[in-house]
Amino acid sequence: MKENYPLVIIGAGPAGLAAATVAADHGVEVALLDEQPAPGGQIFRGIEAAPDERADKLGPEYLRGEKLVSAFRNSSARYYPDTKVWSLSEQRDIGVIHQQQAHMISAEQVLIANGAFERPVPFPGWTLPGVMNAGAGQILFKGSGIVPADGVVLAGSGPLLLLLAWQYLRAGVRVKAVLDTISRGNYIKALPKLPSALLVHHHITQGLRYQQTLRLAGVELHNGIRDLQAHGAESLESISYRHKGSNHTLETDSLMIHFGIIPNIHLSQAAGCDHFWHKRQQCWRPELDEWGSSSVKGILIAGDGGGIGGARTAEHAGRIAAFRVLYNLGVMNQQEMHLEAKQDRKWMKADLRIRPFLEKLFRIPESMLRVPHDDTIVCRCEEVTAREIRAAIADGHSDSNQVKFYTRCGMGPCQGRQCSQAVAHIVADQTSIPLQQSTQFRIRPPLKPLTLGQLASLYPDETE
């Protein structure tokens, strides 16, 4: 690994792969870093490994992924798999761990293409063994064929939930129930957005069709469920929920949950980029211009890390950002940049038409986000409950960071990834300061585990 590159891209999903290929094809020396062992990102994870079986599951989307990866492989871009980025500064110093060794490299331009993660929504019992994120469940299934042995309940909201239920069904897993938080209200609000959504025959709308398939197969499928709880002494034994005014209980030792996905903003926060609360997507996003440039010079963001837009949009956004980088590096002039980006812009605009519909339909009830049950653990690392957080707020600690200082909520190894959203919602609820005006946890590196020994190996010539 060199010490300096004109362009470093973080993340080898659709956004990073597309950007790296464009930049490399224009003669720019680019390093693409990704913590996974192979290119593809979240959606095309391991796409090179099991092509036939995967092709069947992903259909036409698979072809896109395969094309992306092979174009990237054929380019001159340098690819560093198994490489974690643990810090990113405003000056574009990038801390990485590659083959267990820590390095500090720098770049003239940095493109963050680090994707999204599943929105953590704390509810009673969510930390019990047996409760798992649908994304993780899907990776186990796709990667190693591991499925819940004694049936499964799926709960939450979003296309992935239905997709996974359908995949389990096809694999012969007993799907005991699919409990969706989508309410009638969501449907009514989403309806006006449907026509423009249908203009794109989007693979995601496919998800809605899964509902039909599941119903036909006799799977219990309830919409508008509330007050989801997981119960068990040592591990999950049963779940309960409210539906149409009455309480229900189901025995299960496996619960897959999913509440949509939100951008991974730790890197952009660490670099000091400005962020804002996006009401429709119920998450923070970096402030970006039409090229993906952030508020920090030389740092661009593309793909789901810049706001949820899906895999295709990520790919277009990656290319658009790459054209901007080429301009910033003096490889292209302004006119060329605009011209090159034109087609991607058009496709991206079309692809994004489905979003308003999805956002309205799969909107998570605010009542769940503000963690109504006091006993719910909000911070898994430090085991802080909603009660302790509310007590801290009542005690005058009126923003997220004060709550963090006081309760240690968010101070564990996950760096607040799991609890920052919930804390922000609770604070907003208790103080009546809208989320848009609230502060987020200040982000502290390292963003990925770095050992004392690895840190000690850096800058060997530096002395006291």
Add this chain to the structure above:
Amino acid sequence: MKTDVIIIGGGLMGSSTALQLAMRGMHCTIVEKESPGRHASGVNAGGLRQLNRNPAEIPLTVEAAKMWRNIESLVDSDCDARFPGQLRVAENSDDLDLLEQRAALLHSLGYRHEEMIGRKELYQLAPALAPHCVGALICREDGYARPFHALTAFRHKARSLGVEYRVNTIVDGIEREAGNWRITTRKGEFQAPVLVNCAGGWAGQIAASLGEPVPLKPAAPMLMVTERLPHFIEPVIGSASRKLSFKQMQNGTLLVGGAHLASLDFHKEKSEIKWPKLAVSARSIMALFPQLKDVRIVRVWAGIEAFMPDNLPVICKSSTAEDAYHAFGFSAHGFQLSPLIGRILAELIVDGTSNFPIEPFNITRF
């Protein structure tokens, strides 16, 4: 709004001062631009250290240590304070000479709280230490507390005695008018006969507006904390020749400091970690505790603190303005002193003089 005393800054110095004044029956208003403990007082290393203080600070640090032992009687909380001692380890004979000189100096001043210990006792106190160390200077009464909890306890106690905190309120104007201070903020005006400057890293601006500029330099010392480990070391470990302060906290995490500075954009209040310096800290740990090689660092941060050129604070009545007082410039070791600083200021304000030798901390020394 009218009050007896306006205190600028809701950190530990401001809160401790307000508490002591309230205990003497005065009504105080603290004006804090962000939230109490947002800066140095909330994010420091919590070290309660008498060890290796500048001789000028010794009378103060010794009294402050007594107050910490009894902190619950002052603020109704033990602030999670522990007193397992602090050590400065010697790794060779040069180190040993340095520490012996220090012990001799202290003894010549009539103090006994720092003493030399030999190799044997060192390894009894800190068996986890690498085997090459030869001795140490120890202050057995030293320890640490949890800073944000301490700050919160001070704030609670102060509020229970009638102290008012005006948070998210920046002082942007100070005027003296007919025997009264008039403080302007975007959230209204405050008036009081007495003004106290406890503005930490920003105290230089307040001093300047009182007509007595000081060579205060705001800087941001860095700290790092690791994952939790089973308890393996009791005392706080420093070194004779390395910039290092190392302790295992109540919850098992290791807190590592060393007075290395982050780069700071003071205007934006943004600090950026200087990894080369933290790498040096990490190497110091590797030298003293090689078994910690695979321990994961969980968080690294820096906090803004006021540094004076001589690393001594300013604690005095203003030399230019009537009824104005200063307590700032603690140069990264004010946490331990904080309970006493409030008392000293309260004495100055109420009695006109303090029982403690504070001449070395006069603002006129610059």
